[in-house]
Amino acid sequence: MDIKKNCSELNESVQSSSDTELNEIKETILKLLSDTYLVKDKISDSYFYNIAITNQKIIRDYFSMMDIDLILKEGLIYIKADNGGLRYRLSKLETVLLFILKLIDIDSMIDLTGSEPHLTTVQSIKNKLEASGVYPVGKPQKTEFIQALIRLKRMKFIDFKGSNSYSIDDDQIVNIYPTINEIINGDSTEIILASLSNYKKKDESDDEESGLEDNEDEKTSED
Amino acid sequence: MDSNDYSYLFDELASPKFFGILSRNETAKGNFFLLCAIDDYFNNCNKITISRQELTDYLNEYIRNNSALEFDSDIDNEDGETISYSKSAAPFINKLIDTGWLIQELYGFSQMISRSRLFVVIIDSLKKVCNHSTHKEYTSEVVDIYHNIENIIPFYLDSQPKNTDRLIGYFESIETSIDELSRNLQMTNENIAAFIRKDQKNTQKTIEESLSCLLNDYQNYSDYIAFTRLIDVDNPDKFKGKINEGLDLIKSKPGIYIDAYIETKQKRPTDEDFTKVASLAEESLKEFISKVEMFFGNVDSIIKQISVKNKNYVDVNYEKLKFKNTGIKDLSSQINKALSILKNVNYEDNPEFSNLVEVPTFCLLDSESIYKPRSQSAKAPDSFAFTARTIDPAILEEVEKRNSLRKKFNRKAVVSFALRALGNKETIQADQIDINNKDELFLLVLIPAFARSDSNPYKIKALDKRFNKEGFDLADFVIEKENINNGHQKELF
Numbered sequence A: 001m002d003i004k005k006n007c008s009e010l011n012e013s014v015q016s017s018s019d020t021e022l023n024e025i026k027e028t029i030l031k032l033l034s035d036t037y038l039v040k041d042k043i044s045d046s047y048f049y050n051i052a053i054t055n056q057k058i059i060r061d062y063f064s065m066m067d068i069d070l071i072l073k074e075g076l077i078y079i080k081a082d083n084g085g086l087r088y089r090l091s092k093l094e095t096v097l098l099f100i101l102k103l104i105d106i107d108s109m110i111d112l113t114g115s116e117p118h119l120t121t122v123q124s125i126k127n128k129l130e131a132s133g134v135y136p137v138g139k140p141q142k143t144e145f146i147q148a149l150i151r152l153k154r155m156k157f158i159d160f161k162g163s164n165s166y167s168i169d170d171d172q173i174v175n176i177y178p179t180i181n182e183i184i185n186g187d188s189t190e191i192i193l194a195s196l197s198n199y200k201k202k203d204e205s206d207d208e209e210s211g212l213e214d215n216e217d218e219k220t221s222e223d
Numbered sequence B: 001m002d003s004n005d006y007s008y009l010f011d012e013l014a015s016p017k018f019f020g021i022l023s024r025n026e027t028a029k030g031n032f033f034l035l036c037a038i039d040d041y042f043n044n045c046n047k048i049t050i051s052r053q054e055l056t057d058y059l060n061e062y063i064r065n066n067s068a069l070e071f072d073s074d075i076d077n078e079d080g081e082t083i084s085y086s087k088s089a090a091p092f093i094n095k096l097i098d099t100g101w102l103i104q105e106l107y108g109f110s111q112m113i114s115r116s117r118l119f120v121v122i123i124d125s126l127k128k129v130c131n132h133s134t135h136k137e138y139t140s141e142v143v144d145i146y147h148n149i150e151n152i153i154p155f156y157l158d159s160q161p162k163n164t165d166r167l168i169g170y171f172e173s174i175e176t177s178i179d180e181l182s183r184n185l186q187m188t189n190e191n192i193a194a195f196i197r198k199d200q201k202n203t204q205k206t207i208e209e210s211l212s213c214l215l216n217d218y219q220n221y222s223d224y225i226a227f228t229r230l231i232d233v234d235n236p237d238k239f240k241g242k243i244n245e246g247l248d249l250i251k252s253k254p255g256i257y258i259d260a261y262i263e264t265k266q267k268r269p270t271d272e273d274f275t276k277v278a279s280l281a282e283e284s285l286k287e288f289i290s291k292v293e294m295f296f297g298n299v300d301s302i303i304k305q306i307s308v309k310n311k312n313y314v315d316v317n318y319e320k321l322k323f324k325n326t327g328i329k330d331l332s333s334q335i336n337k338a339l340s341i342l343k344n345v346n347y348e349d350n351p352e353f354s355n356l357v358e359v360p361t362f363c364l365l366d367s368e369s370i371y372k373p374r375s376q377s378a379k380a381p382d383s384f385a386f387t388a389r390t391i392d393p394a395i396l397e398e399v400e401k402r403n404s405l406r407k408k409f410n411r412k413a414v415v416s417f418a419l420r421a422l423g424n425k426e427t428i429q430a431d432q433i434d435i436n437n438k439d440e441l442f443l444l445v446l447i448p449a450f451a452r453s454d455s456n457p458y459k460i461k462a463l464d465k466r467f468n469k470e471g472f473d474l475a476d477f478v479i480e481k482e483n484i485n486n487g488h489q490k491e492l493f
Helices: A004-017 A019-035 A045-052 A054-065 A090-111 A122-132 A142-154 A178-185 A185-221 B003-014 B018-022 B025-045 B052-065 B089-099 B117-130 B138-158 B164-201 B208-218 B222-230 B237-252 B256-266 B274-326 B329-344 B352-353 B393-408 B411-422 B439-450 B486-492
Strands: A037-039 A068-073 A074-081 A086-089 A119-121 A173-176 B050-052 B074-076 B083-084 B102-107 B110-116 B359-363 B427-429 B460-468 B472-481
Touching: A004 A054, A019 A037, A019 A045, A019 A054, A019 A074, A019 A119, A037 A045, A045 A054, A045 A074, A054 A068, A074 A178, A090 A119, A090 A122, A090 A142, A090 A173, A090 A178, A090 B329, A119 A122, A122 A142, B018 B025, B018 B089, B025 B052, B025 B089, B025 B110, B025 B117, B025 B472, B050 B052, B052 B089, B089 B102, B110 B117, B110 B359, B117 B393, B138 B164, B138 B237, B164 B222, B164 B274, B164 B352, B208 B274, B222 B274, B237 B256, B237 B274, B256 B274, B274 B439, B411 B427, B411 B439, B411 B460, B439 B460, B439 B472
Parallel strands: none
Antiparallel strands: A037 A074, A068 A074, A086 B359, A119 A173, B050 B110, B074 B083, B102 B110, B427 B472, B460 B472
């Protein structure tokens, strides 16, 4: 990547922009660095999203000097570092919830007659989680479940009103943002499945090994 | 219009069963079709009355051509019994006459049938609800308002009105056009909503059908066409400037309208009290201005409302179609597979699982983070230098003195003194207790202070007299032993 070229292009763009524009761009860059994702439909993001769309050249040039890509998707803008960058590792519950939210989103899109796409309720997520059978009955507990939803909200996968288990009831509408498509898509699911099936095999092989050891023990005791 | 005006409708109903014709589920549809057929026949003949025979022949022909039609053919006789007839026009016509939809009159020897006033009004309205075949155009109404305002302006620019009747006519015409336009806009809004609701109800649609509905049915839907014209050709905004200019003129010279109103009223035969005409004219002008202003103020919001509905419908269908067309079902099955594996393996036992899904981020902190910055821990010194500390003996003595005082007069000491004073007695009066020194006097004074506690082995009864001990004047009291709380006594001693 030609840093010098990018720098001179950035310089030209900066020279041709007004002070107000530059201030807006600065705010948007800071917002992108703090939030990573800007969602068009999120009220607090829409202002920055529009600025990012209209000034994408200058913002792209700015980030490209640090080897960071500015990626534009339908209703979503985000930054991505090619050389690693920070990662937030999702817990099991968050991972399962993300899968379930994606399934709900797909269902809402396939059903041409249903309500608006990308919308669901806390109750629907609960029902789908129960139906998946990943957790035993009564688990996860309400607080744990809501906390996981709140974390997904902070990462801008979803949005809903309220910020604790007291203010979030089952009828609460949950908006699923396009951010989810960047994490759970055809390619990523294949990788996840491959890792998961490896672990499963490992479990089975552990069992087999332990089974053999047991048999040997039995043999020695018989002797 | 107050409620008394509305009640007139029920006075006009010839039969309480008038609306029953359209309310029985199984036959309501057939009845409505026949009523429409009768209405069409009257309109086509351009006659007010037709002979009963002519109508019967026409309806029989209509029923023969629409044999699947289910309609009312039973009639209540004079005894209140319901008699069912074969499916023919005659009993249906009789029913319509009985219920007040049709009026039968005798002209000479022939029976003549005419439609009742309610028939004409109601069937006309119901037909309008169903009729989507013609494209609505708002141009005529908006342009009418515009032209009428244009015609009014010269009356206000010249000092003398040319023709008062014409001026009032323009005002009335504007009001009529606004009413009509407002009703049509509401209807367009409702019709588009009804189309969307109907489309959403159909659950068995394929991609092709959905696409056809969006691109053909919806685009050719008369109300959608009317709406697109409304935001383009018929947009009221185009005429707003001139209309506002006219309104400002009308407001600036209210006298012209009021004079014209009074003059017109005097010309027309009316029962109105002419002393009140001036105030009526003023009210009428105010009403007119507020109506026009309100309409042009609200028209934007109505258009926006329709626009939002339209955009949502198109967006939702577009997104769903696009999504359905990308064969995304594979992703669903992959996710379900992943979930079933997660169900069977223990996530926590596999540390590798924590890398399963990673969300790229540039900042792990935000305003909602519960993160607390780590404080720098103090570095331990390489060696400790101990210094001997000496305490001032005077302070030490003072501390010990205070400690002994505290012990001397604590609860334990007071209770012990009280019990010692009681000895084997059940009660003792305070003035009878022997005091050997000042410490004991203080303990005596403190006895009532600790007596309130439930766990105390004695209780106090105050006496209404005083006594003197060691030169101190004290309130007398009786100490009574309580033997129940032995446990507490044990605890205390």
